[in-house]
Amino acid sequence: MWNEFKKFALKGNVLDLAIGVIIGAAFGKIVSSLVNDMLMPILGLLLGGLNFTGLQITFGNAMIKYGNFLQTVLDFFIVAFSIFLFIKGLNKFKRKEEETAPKPAEPSNEEKLLSEIRDLLKQQQERG
Missing domain, CATH: 1.20.5 (Single alpha-helices involved in coiled-coils or other helix-helix interfaces)
Known part of the structure; x- marks a missing residue:
């Protein structure tokens, strides 16, 4: 185990x-x-100087701190937007990196000729 x-x-x-x-x-x-x-x-x-955390409603002994909730929601949107900008910048950097990467070389005439010969041999083999 x-x-x-x-x-x-x-x-x-x-x-x-x-x-x-x-x-x-x-x-x-x-x-x-x-x-x-x-x-x-x-x-x-x-x-x-607006601060949401102090907003609350009191019902008897119970306090509903809706300001903390609003502040947390605002923080979430700011964090999500910050991460979005970070990922967007990272993707832009990757795209530039991919664009500057060397493209594969085109096959030489010799390689093209050998490929044609290979294809012809395969066709002959399939016929009989």
């Missing part, structure tokens, strides 16, 4: 997934810091 577990745990896909999760968590911290420490203060200045 131990050998089977080692074989499973050390498969390339499992390791790739683990690395992706770790990098994703680190990237999530970077994006959260970008939103909380850089974008939200600027957005707060533009909106006149």
